[in-house]
Amino acid sequence: MARPEASAPDAVLACGEVRTRLLPTRQALDIRSAAQFLALRADERVLLSERPALYARSPETLTGVDCPLPSANGSRVRAVGTVAARAALTEGRVLQTSAYFRLPSTGPDQRRPWGHYLVRPGVVEPFGKLLPEAIAEGVLGGGRPGDLDVGLIADGLLTRLLRHPLLDQRPPLRSRPTRLRWAALPAAPGAGPSLERFTLAEDDLRTVRLRVPPAIPPDRIAGLCDDLALHDWLLTTVVHLLDGVRFGAPEPSARPRPGDDRPAAVLALRPAVDHLLHLWMPRARVASELAPLWDTLERQPGFTRQWQALVQRIRDQLTLHAIPALYREAELTP
Amino acid sequence: MIVFAASDKGGTGRSVTSANLAYQRALNGDHVAYVDFDFGSPTAAAVFDVPSAVRGTRERGLHSYLEGGTPEPAMIDVWRQTEHPHLHAWPNQSGRLVLFPGDIGGGEFATDEDALERCVDLLLRLNGEFDVIMVDLSAGRSYAVDMALAATAHPRMRNVPFRWLVFHRWTRQHVIAASGLVHREHGIIRGGVERGHDELALRSAIRFVRAAVPDPESAVWSQGSPAQAAWMQSCDEALRRLAAEHAIGDSVVLGIVPLEPILQWREQLITEEDVLATQIANKETLEALEEIARRLTDDTYWGQP
Numbered sequence: 001m002a003r004p005e006a007s008a009p010d011a012v013l014a015c016g017e018v019r020t021r022l023l024p025t026r027q028a029l030d031i032r033s034a035a036q037f038l039a040l041r042a043d044e045r046v047l048l049s050e051r052p053a054l055y056a057r058s059p060e061t062l063t064g065v066d067c068p069l070p071s072a073n074g075s076r077v078r079a080v081g082t083v084a085a086r087a088a089l090t091e092g093r094v095l096q097t098s099a100y101f102r103l104p105s106t107g108p109d110q111r112r113p114w115g116h117y118l119v120r121p122g123v124v125e126p127f128g129k130l131l132p133e134a135i136a137e138g139v140l141g142g143g144r145p146g147d148l149d150v151g152l153i154a155d156g157l158l159t160r161l162l163r164h165p166l167l168d169q170r171p172p173l174r175s176r177p178t179r180l181r182w183a184a185l186p187a188a189p190g191a192g193p194s195l196e197r198f199t200l201a202e203d204d205l206r207t208v209r210l211r212v213p214p215a216i217p218p219d220r221i222a223g224l225c226d227d228l229a230l231h232d233w234l235l236t237t238v239v240h241l242l243d244g245v246r247f248g249a250p251e252p253s254a255r256p257r258p259g260d261d262r263p264a265a266v267l268a269l270r271p272a273v274d275h276l277l278h279l280w281m282p283r284a285r286v287a288s289e290l291a292p293l294w295d296t297l298e299r300q301p302g303f304t305r306q307w308q309a310l311v312q313r314i315r316d317q318l319t320l321h322a323i324p325a326l327y328r329e330a331e332l333t334p
Numbered sequence: 335m336i337v338f339a340a341s342d343k344g345g346t347g348r349s350v351t352s353a354n355l356a357y358q359r360a361l362n363g364d365h366v367a368y369v370d371f372d373f374g375s376p377t378a379a380a381v382f383d384v385p386s387a388v389r390g391t392r393e394r395g396l397h398s399y400l401e402g403g404t405p406e407p408a409m410i411d412v413w414r415q416t417e418h419p420h421l422h423a424w425p426n427q428s429g430r431l432v433l434f435p436g437d438i439g440g441g442e443f444a445t446d447e448d449a450l451e452r453c454v455d456l457l458l459r460l461n462g463e464f465d466v467i468m469v470d471l472s473a474g475r476s477y478a479v480d481m482a483l484a485a486t487a488h489p490r491m492r493n494v495p496f497r498w499l500v501f502h503r504w505t506r507q508h509v510i511a512a513s514g515l516v517h518r519e520h521g522i523i524r525g526g527v528e529r530g531h532d533e534l535a536l537r538s539a540i541r542f543v544r545a546a547v548p549d550p551e552s553a554v555w556s557q558g559s560p561a562q563a564a565w566m567q568s569c570d571e572a573l574r575r576l577a578a579e580h581a582i583g584d585s586v587v588l589g590i591v592p593l594e595p596i597l598q599w600r601e602q603l604i605t606e607e608d609v610l611a612t613q614i615a616n617k618e619t620l621e622a623l624e625e626i627a628r629r630l631t632d633d634t635y636w637g638q639p
């Protein structure tokens with residue numbers, strides 16, 4: 001990024017929220033459409049890459065904020081600055097918007113002119129001193145109305161993008177968006193990054209608590225969290241898809257859809273094969289110093305293990321449904 | 335599929351019937367959203383038996399959402415939050431049933447461009463998540479009806495299928511009123527065409543539901559005298575002629591919900607237990623609701639009459 005960044009005291013906390021959802025189009029966007037779709041600013045280019053998978057990321061946008069920080073201990077620390085937000089599209093299929101900021105441990109006692117904040121993109125400065133632990137838990141738990149809400153900024157960007165005329169609003173499968181909130185506290189001096197907690201808080205909400213060496217910039221932490229959110233969304237979506245399928249012989253009351261004699265299970269699972277199964281690629285976009293955090297999730301709960309089991313189940317179902325057709329053909333030949 | 339529930343008069347059975355249709359679809363495995371755009375009298379909380387859950391969402395209802403007051407409208411998972419004795423457990427193999435409540439004390443309001451865009455945002459979001467989206471609209475030629483017509487004519491909604499159900503009771507006044515809502519000068523069809531809808535397509539997407547209809551054949555009326563039976567018979571025939579003359583005859587009726595004593599006492603969902611176990615509800619009512627729910631997406635019941 002070419003922007004001049006004023007030096008700020010080391011961040012004691014970085015926080016963010018990621019929204020993840022299926023792009024509502026019949027076909028995935030190709031790389032040129034993706035670039036057009038994510039061109040949020042005229043002065044900065046969309047980041048595009050084709051390996052190991054098609055990936056496009058918008059430039060950062062900044063939102064000015066001046067409001068209390070959420071906190072778990074009831075303190076109300078006012079903070080002023082800018083929150084960074086960006087959008088990313090994976091394989092032209094999964095859309096994510098991500099908003100994040102970092103907080104220094106102390107800030108000025110009064111509000112400075114906006115110029116001061118604009119040269120510190122993505123930094124929010126507290127008035128006075130701050131207890132990072134309380135703010136981290138406040139962010140993860142969701143603040144009170146009026147508190148700084150990064151989720152709203154991510155949501156605002158998502159809403160804006162979803163109005164884009166490139167989208168035909170014909171999603172190939174029903175799915176639910178998810179939210180992932182994260183907070184990263186500094187790791188102990190000399191210690192590497194660690195993932196302290198990954199929770200499924202509500203149906204569609206995940207929270208992640210991290211420790212990272214203070215030198216790692218927040219957009220890299222956001223990159224890791226985007227990657228976690230993407231794969232968590234894939235798991236959630238495929239689990240729901242399988243939940244909705246009635247397996248086994250069709251019930252006598254089941255009505256065939258007019259004009260379609262494929263079994264319901266095949267109709268339901270096919271979109272996963274067409275649109276989702278090839279998207280599993282953990283760590284593909286994660287900075288190398290943060291990539292080891294994935295290992296924690298691979299051990300427990302075992303993201304990739306669960307994914308492989310789901311993929312196998314889908315393939316087995318589709319194979320099973322292919323068998324009667326083969327029999328039919330075999331009977332036809334004398 | 336978006337299904338708009340409209341009626342000319344209030345108290346026709348629009349909310350109770352459409353809530354039951356939503357429930358039936360969810361039981362059958364569809365993911366269903368019930369959107370309370372009846373800004374004057376949001377009652378869905380009572381029908382789904384989620385009053386306390388709705389009280390907790392004050393200020394975050396659809397009214398606030400459309401006016402830009404809250405970016406994400408409250409949603410209530412009916413299976414999880416209902417206080418209805420039979421619905422507590424999420425029934426096996428059923429889909430989601432999610433209520434988007436109105437605001438308490440919301441009231442009708444004129445929609446501007448921003449509200450319309452937000453309405454389209456919401457409907458598109460639900461279209462990505464749910465199989466059936468049931469939208470309860472305020473009675474009459476209301477702002478809610480206007481917004482539904484404008485939203486479905488919006489270019490962003492061009493690929494989202496929608497249908498209209500117009501509810502009315504089975505009396506002279508109601509038949510004439512329901513026909514007027516759809517066919518008169520400022521009715522749904524003319525209003526829709528003004529907003530850019532294709533007249534034939536819109537006409538093909540509107541069906542009528544006769545609610546709370548006394549069936550002269552049913553056991554409920556068998557106590558009456560032969561004179562009463564004959565009188566009811568002839569009334570029924572006269573009403574059918576009247577409906578046909580007003581272009582809302584049998585060919586555009588999606589279904590008929592019989593007069594159901596327990597619904598006269600209480601706005602609620604009719605469950606299988608009500609019919610089989612406690613036997614407080616009539617089998618015919620449940621069957622009618624099941625059948626109308628099925629026909630919502632059966633193309634043979636839609637199109638040019």
Ligand SMILES: Nc1ncnc2c1ncn2[C@@H]1O[C@H](COP(=O)(O)OP(=O)(O)OP(=O)(O)O)[C@@H](O)[C@H]1O
Pocket residue numbers: 341343344345346347348349350351372375377472473545546547591592593594595597598599600601602
């Ligand atoms: N099939 C039925 N048999 C008997 N009573 C019914 C039937 N359907 C609905 N009712 C009752 O009629 C009354 C009005 O129904 P409902 O509230 O659904 O009407 P509405 O059209 O939504 O009215 P409003 O315009 O005021 O919202 C309720 O008490 C309801 O329980």
Ligand SMILES: [Mg+2]
Pocket residue numbers: 348349350372375377
């Ligand atoms: Mg009502």
